[in-house]
Amino acid sequence: MTAAPTDHATSAAAPPSPLATALVLDAVQRIEAAGPLDDASALQQAFHTQPTRAAQVRQRAWLLGQRLGLQAELARWRPVGWGVLLALAALVALASLGTARAVLGEGRSINAVAAFVSLLGLHLLTLLIWLVGAVASGGGAGSWLGRLALWLTARLPPDRGPHSLTLLQSATALLSRQRLLAWLTGAISHGIWTIAFALMLAVLAFGFAFHAYQLTWETTILSPAFFERFVQITGALPGLLGFPVPDAAAVQRMGTVGGQAAAGGAAQSDWAWWLMGCVLVYGLLPRALLAAFSIARWRAGARRMAEVDMADPYVRRIVQRLDALEPPPQVIDPEHRPTAAATPAPALGPPGAPGSLAVIGFELPPEQAWPAPGLPPTPAGSAAPLRVSGSAAERQQALAQLAATRPESLLLVVHAPSSPDRGTARFVREAARQAGRVALWPVAAAAPSAAGEGASAGGETPADTPAIARWQRWLQSEGFSALAMVPSAPAATNWIAQATPQHQPEPHAASPAPTP
Template sequence: MAETVRLVESQGPLDDAQVLRALVATGADGGQSGWLMSRAWQLGRRLGLDQQLQRWQSMAGAALLALVGLVLLGALGAAGSVVHSGRTVNAVAALFSLLGLHAVTLALWLVGLVAPWPSSGGALGRLWLELVARLSNGRKANAANLLQASVNLLRRERLAPWLFGCVSHTVWALSFVVMLAALGFAFSFQAYRLTWETTILSPDFFVTFVRATGWLPGALGFPVPDTATLLAPGAASADQRAWAWWLIGCVAIYGLLPRALLAVFCAAWWRRRAAALRLDTADPYYRGLLARRDALQPAAVVDAEQPWQAARPGHAPVPGKGAAVVGFELPPELAVLSVAGDVWSRRISGTSAERSEVLEALRAFAPARLLLVCHAASSPDRGTARFVREAAEHASAASLLLAGAAVSPQDAARWTDWLGAARLEGIALLTDEADGRAWLEGATHG
């Protein structure tokens, strides 16, 4: 379904806005592949592809039976050409006529596994798929896209040899069952003379050929003509029963047995490969769809601020001495608070390098009191909160002084609310420079 929708959209994108919104709203799970297949299924239902797939499933068995019927007629015809050509049958020629086409098609299938070409995978299997499509009204545009997408998927994922091979080997195995039944019935109730004839070949060739082909059937219990019968197959004393069993054994061992085993093997391998089939989410088409999905996702906070605590376990500041003043993002016309005595003072504009340098210095200094000076008229943001929190962790106590020509009550209230919202209630807010100096002097004279 997903590959068919992809093929349809290669001719022009479908209107999927409503489908995407519904999938995002319902939170469709299953990962990227699950979301892509849910979208394809919704669009496929709108195109009627689900009904087409149901018709395919209902017609698959009927198409297989029709194909089996045609092949069985061919098998009966092949067996009939052997037993109805007269009471004298050229055994070697009969063997080639019964196994010749089978051997050629089997060899082509085996070669296709090693060096695949576009049409490899089993002629009967491809014929079966075409028959299913035609019986399912494959002349419609969507049905044609479904057939083409199926063939493309089978070829790309190297599934065609196993699916088509399973169908082909199964049909061939059934044909050999019918062929053996016809031969057994004819040899049981009719008297035939099986022999070999030649114009240019020596008798030794046929003797070697019959012994070589009869070795495996003989090992499995089938009678094989003896030496006298091989040298004089037309003699009245020749064992015609052994010739008949040699022909039946060769058809069973070299025809029915490999086809039956390969049908079982292909079916098992097909189930394994099909169960592991996944969409290629790295494909540009699917990457584009996933990008559209991500664009419709609601915004979410991925780096939430963590509440600050003045004495978190394992992070409590080491009791220090002295005082420090840091002017943070102050306008050029405002000077950092001047304090009498030995006070460590810095002024930063807020760049990442300056913040890292000051935080490293505070960590090494570990002041008893740290006064952070900020512009009262400015609006604090997440960057301000992060710096205040990290700087305060390196001091025993920290306060924030609002600087400006005149700090209004509105500015003070706004900063107070901000400290509460940022979970920085442990930091005192000062609005007067004299209060700031007095608070720092407690460290310089303590």
């Protein structure tokens, strides 16, 4: 069993896959249902090494999982799982081999229709059950053969860890919720059946190549027309691939003793190829294609498994503890202000002064017009729109300006096609402390002209919906619930205009009304 890494650099490394991350997170949650773990070190390390709250939650679980041996247990599953898969494939292949040997038998006469049912009957029945289950459950159910493989992988020694069954429960529950269990177990089951049919075809081809068999049909109550239709219908698809299909005369001839005796080797060869073609088309190919399709669906869905449900009560409790690690904002009361003899500091304006506005463009591309088109002029007494390229010096300068002015409204303009990172989250969090209300406006590249196709009246090209949705998910994952999202220049203008009426003084106040 592979030992879990213990050094700091390794433990802080990113998890190897979304599946492993999701399994460890779910398993840690199940373990903590019996009582919280001592996670002070893991919580601190996750807070200081990961950019977002979702990533911090994952990293905390990953570090705790290393201490509990969950990663080592997952590493043990890989060789054991392959061994279980090969063992099950061998058992199904031996059963298929026995079926093929029973069909060929010691004698030289084979009932063709009975051989078809023997070789393909169980396969078609289990395939129909899997298809019905996959459609009815939407991918939540799994095949019994695949579930058996997972169960054996988790329970078989050697060196089974104490949390092996917990990981099995997490895998089953998580894959069912994500509608991926049917695709994982289906890939296992169809892969086993594919191996079995490949071996079955090899046995049939060897037997027909080196022994002389006579394929016939016998019946007591069925008519010859039934067998004619059966052979023609079942041979339609193999015939498209070039397999010979016995015609009506051949079927009639094989149903009589005289015809069987008169049939030559070419006629028997057509029957043998028909049977092998049916096994290939109705057995091997469907299983191989379904195995490939299940693997593709599984891989596509597994990439989404690392997403953290930020609404889960368990996750929200961890997020609250992570929020508590944030340094408290500096509050300067009048009685604590520095004296005249002390080092002079920039005077702080009143927080949320009515009508004050700050507009900051954060890490916008060089081709982006600035100030952003479509916005109204900044109110009197407000600073001019500021553009921050992303360097540490410019960020500190922007934060210092916000701390000095303390605007009522802060509009952060970001590049919609870009992906927010750790630095973006830190800047937004620090800037939001200096303003009464904050909004985020993801903008696309500026349009070539105000009249260009798809551009707004202000020359701004609206950001596409997926980009807006990505930034919205990021705000939720970071816990920025108080930040507003404005998708366009008119929406930003309306958001700015909504601030002043909310902060207008009462009619009896002596101060003048703010400039609209």
